[in-house]
Amino acid sequence: MANKMHVKLTLNGQQVEGLAEPRTLLIHFLRENLNVTGPHIGCETSHCGACTVDMNGKSVKSCTVFVAQANGAEVTTVEGLVNPDGSLGVIQEMFREHHGLQCGFCTPGMITRAHRLLQENPRPTEEEVRFGMAGNLCRCTGYQNIVKAILASADMLNAQKEAAE
């Protein structure tokens, strides 16, 4: 078997490590070595976005990143977006509230992308949400309720921020 490398990541705030061939895709490392199965595989060709994770403050499609490239990175997956007390985070809650998911297969990628989008642009218009989410495919919802959920999340996050200030 090919040579394996020692990979270290900060995953959802925790130090994790494992052995993997350098060619291993980040998505496979997450799912198979680390048992983090939130991010899914819908294409392995960087079209669908089901594998979206947050890496060093950017949305990436983890099927298009070798684990060697991710060594030392800070990675956040949908599992890391729940509140510290285990309750659903704002975006997760809004997806549920506005029926922004059906089969749920695209959802982890969608929510992780939405999380980054709202950091990049905390007050997006509907058009900006539609454009900013266009790297993530959904076969079930027709996006209308996903867009609604993200706009509602923006409102709620902004209100929380204002209340805190």
Place this chain on the structure above:
Amino acid sequence: MNDQVMSPEQRAANLKGMGCARKRVEDVRFTQGKGRYVDDIKLDGMLFGDFVRSPYAHARVVSVDTSEAMKVPGVVAVLTAQDLAPLGLHWMPTLAGDRQMVLADGKVLFQGQEVAFVVASDRYAAADAVEKVVVEYEELPVVVDPFKALEPDAPVLREDLEGKMTGAHGPRRHHNHIFTWEQGDKDATEAVLAGADVVAEEMVYYHRTHPSPLETCGCVAAMDKVTGKLTLYGTFQAPHAIRTVVSLISGLAEHNIRVISPDIGGGFGNKVGAYSGYVCSVVASIVTGKPVKWVEDRMENLMSTAFARDYWMHGKIAATKEGKITGLWCHTTADHGGFDACADPTKFPAGFMNICTGSYDIPTAYLAVDGVYTNKAPGGVAYRCSFRVTEAAYFIERMIEVLAIKLGMDAAELRRINFIRKDQFPYQSALGWEYDSGDYHTAWEKALNAVGYDALRKEQAQRLEDFKAGKTRKLIGIGLTHFTEIVGAGPVKNCDILGLGMFDSCEIRIHPTGSAIARLGTISQGQGHATTFAQILASEIGIPADNITVEEGDTDTAPYGLGTYGSRSTPVAGAATAMAGRKIRAKAQMIAAWLLEVHDDDVEFDVDRFVVKGAPERFKTMKEIAFAAYNQAIPGLEPGLEAVSYYDPPNMTYPFGAYICVMEIDVDTGVHEVRQFYALDDCGTRINPMVIEGQIHGGATEGYAIAMGQEIAYDDMGNHKSATLMDFFIPTSWETPTYQTDFTVTPSPHHPIGAKGVGESPNVGSVPCFSNAVHDAFRPFGLTQSHMPHDQWRIWKIANDLGLHG
């Protein structure tokens, strides 16, 4: 507030029963990445399977050399047809009464066909080994056009059928012919056509496409050599039927097989069929004694597991000069690919294509369908549709438009004067169906008013003037559709798959503290069954939906059922749920009467309790009754509170809808913009309006994709031209239109709760609606028919062919 003193309205609201936009219980898991899909399953010592696939569409397989592949570290086995033959598993029966190669047996019939199955310790080793399998092919002439396939000197595709002039559906008249299916009255229809004032004729092609759910197909087969039990996890839309099929083809006793459908990442028909990957995984697990996982990648999904449509529909429609339709004739050439693996009820080789008279009162009709073999992928499935209803709806809704052009009539008016009237239901169609209920005129008027139809037509006419005057390069198209679906297959007397009647089931157990579990024979793939079936039950038995667990997909625990596709869950399993609930209620009534010391007939059900008639202060809640069922010795009654129902529907249900689309089309670039999309659906009684609306958004988006760009295309060599998401159009949030939903309610008279099913209506209705909008924009310039998908280039080409580019 205590349930003893709440008002009936408050008590009803507490149940979150039918009609409530209840939030989905599934979502708490899914939104935090805690779903459990097949690829999330990890078992001790699990191996991975991967296929060697044919690069050719038609070729002889001269030899398969696996020796180098076996040397790849981690490889455990490489299976070929030779290995499967002694077990009789190198071929498998299809759902359509044909047979299909599991692994290439001497030849291949489509590009991407499975040739060998590599089993290795991880997916990378398996992929490496796939590259090392050496297959020698000898190319054969390819035929991808079903009309050419029927020419006398066409290449023989299925040598295994040589000389067999009778197939599963009657006589075959050519070596590439599968069946002819005829419905209606041919002579009478031809007589009507011959004597008609007006006949419009057109060839309407509904191109090949693919359901491509976001999660591809896959399974994990785990044979336990100690117990002799096989557990098969997989993306199965029909887990019970899969268990029976696995038992029949493998020879394993059915009780030793446990099939589990875990969470499924969308199905849309793709996950109905039985695929080589399942058979090979099972065999590999038996051979190696280890669990074996196989999950196809996207390219394999688009190339090999299932396809949809590919119907060439030649139509003639006859009418009086006032526009009253007098007859419909249709001859369809159906391209089934290399094997006939279409998933249809046994007696319906062309599915319910005979619903092609649509929403119209057409007294005389005839339909013939010829199934044909070509060098394309097999496995025609109903892509979010009930067995070819999409094709039928597209056909009739195009024919209506073509007839309107011929008559010089407004297409909305032509529909109106031909609709089946409300007082004609139940309506016997010329092609053999009994439509249960409908009120098409009301729906149609509501839709036309909602969009301001007359004003839209005026605006369109003005735009046309402006276009002709050189003031704009954009045209407006108004797409109209009124569709009638036929779903909820179906009555056991005429609907079966592999001899299994298409009933469905529900089993309910009420726990002593007044909560419950319900298990069904169906399986959710995103429809939210855990949410909505609990709502049906809540209303039926008066236990809050939040206290009812719904479980599906494990054949060891769930009652037998035929699964989820063809919008059958609500019409069939939903009915079973209501009926099982009524059995619970009947027993609860006896318990309540005993507790209240009155006669059974002296108590009546009131939301969540039984009350003594005329004495509303004397009652027993379902919670109290549940406890009593386990705690009291009631004379003449067994302890416990459980029920099961196997529901054989007396008829199909016939949801319908009126859709209108307004589209702007740039004549010079072929770019379109959907300005408005209005969807009125009538699915009978509405269980959860939020879920219904979500289904409509999703189905209409699939319809948008199909109409405007999505296709499975092959070149003349049989090369698959759209096997990645780069080439196969799936709309993003950016392209997808915004939908405006609306409804009327015409309950099904024969369904226990009047529900009809809705999941597929938006796909059925939106495709003709988008397509009609494109056609309508160019109607003034003489366009009658242009085949889908209407991508940018094809729309540009319409304009160019019509001479609109100057």
